[in-house]
Amino acid sequence: MKTxxxxxxxxxxxxxxxxxxxxxxxxxAKTVDSESVICNLYPSSDDQVTLKLRKETGDKVxxxxxxDNGSLVYRKRIKKANNNKITYDIAQFPNGSYIFExxxxxxVVYSKVIRKGEGMLIVSN
Numbered sequence: 001m002k003t004x005x006x007x008x009x010x011x012x013x014x015x016x017x018x019x020x021x022x023x024x025x026x027x028x029a030k031t032v033d034s035e036s037v038i039c040n041l042y043p044s045s046d047d048q049v050t051l052k053l054r055k056e057t058g059d060k061v062x063x064x065x066x067x068d069n070g071s072l073v074y075r076k077r078i079k080k081a082n083n084n085k086i087t088y089d090i091a092q093f094p095n096g097s098y099i100f101e102x103x104x105x106x107x108v109v110y111s112k113v114i115r116k117g118e119g120m121l122i123v124s125n
Contacts, residue, residue, distance in 0.1 A: 037061055039102050039110035043121040047091035049114055053102065057081040064101045073098065090116060 038054040055061045055078065063086070065074035073093070078084060090098070095117050102110040115122040 037102060037104045037109050041100050041110075041112045041114075041123055043114075043123055044087060046119055046121055048087050048089050049100070049121065049123065050085060050087045051100065051102075053078060053084040053086065055081060055084070055104075060105050062103045064099075064103065066099045066101065068097045068099070090114070090121075 037059060040052045041049055042052075044050040051063065053061070053063075059081075061078045063074075063076050063078060064072060065088070066072055074088075078086075093116055097113055097115050100110075100112045100114060101108050113124050115124070
């Protein structure tokens with residue numbers, strides 16, 4: 001009987017400790033998410049890509065588009081906080097590969113490669 005009671009107490013304590021640690025980890029994850037920049041780049045047509053970007057007020061975020069050789073094609077600082085949806089018309093870009101970078105405080109936090117060809121647009125890592 002003592003063994004059963006002791007085992008039950010240990011199981012309950014383990015469960016409570018695990019639940020508390022899960023809650024703490026979830027709270028930490030929320031804090032990290034609220035302090036970070038969240039991005040997604042996807043093709044919206046044959047000649048356009050759309051960038052969804054979430055940032056907090058005060059974050060210094062810049063979007064850059066570079067050619068494969070590293071030369072800068074486009075640069076814009078994003079000032080608006082919260083959710084941004086920006087569509088880029090790349091019809092005038094020559095066929096080839098381009099790198100979309102999002103930087104926060106001069107550190108790259110998101111990077112995707114797009115490949116533009118005749119009538120097609122591919123987004124990859």
